[in-house]
Amino acid sequence: MNPPSLIAFDFDGVICDGLIEYFETAWQAYCQLFQPDETTPPNGLDQRFYPLRPVIETGWEMPVLVAALVKGAEDQQIIDDWPEMALPYLEAENLTKEQSVQTLDGVRDQKIQSDLQSWLNLHRFYPGVIDRLKTLLDSDLPIYIVSTKEGRFIQALLAQSGVDFPSDRIFGKEVKRPKYETLRLLKEKHSVENIWFIEDRLPALRAVAEQGDLDKVQLFLADWGYNLEGDRATATQDDRIHLLSLQQVVQPFDQWI
Ligand SMILES: [Mg+2]
16 A cells, blocks of 8 residues: 555544534524523533534534433434434424524634634644644645635634644635545646545545545545444445544554555
């Protein structure tokens, strides 16, 4: 296995652990949407929310997951049936997906505008990953971040950990295109085939695997990120996708596959 000619990392769930921020934002959006009597989260609700985070595909589901937990849904039921379960919680309150996501974005925007530092402080980095990024930035290997988070926030989060990540190496939400399109663009820009892409969401990796012209891209599912046991089991069966651990990601590339 040749080492990569270019490497691209997803951000949330690969480099950055944003679970505390997710829960806080989701809880506040839930309170605005569902108007509960109690606006302080019940003890331990955050700890139930964190491992269930992978069931969420899009933002509108975040406050709904809080609602489901508050209203007594079982964790296993959520893992098994979330796509069918989610919408009825909104419908029962005459709410729409649009209202849910707008409320969520509003809560987040407000936090960022009123106190950016407090918002940044709600994020953590996975052990060893920051040092690995620094080493890679100092090497000749082109390194990119391909994310659905706003690039400027990614840069601010990395900066507070002492990583000066060039803004032209970050492709965030603002580029408004699927991750496989960004990989295709990088492939052409650098004239490379052997791209390694590290991502914690199985559907995003699958979408790359479906692109015939990206067949040389090595796909890694970050097993420490926002995915479920079932996703990791699927990845081990899939001959395009490699399961990667936090122990491996900090090691030389010959230990990755
Ligand atoms: Mg991710």
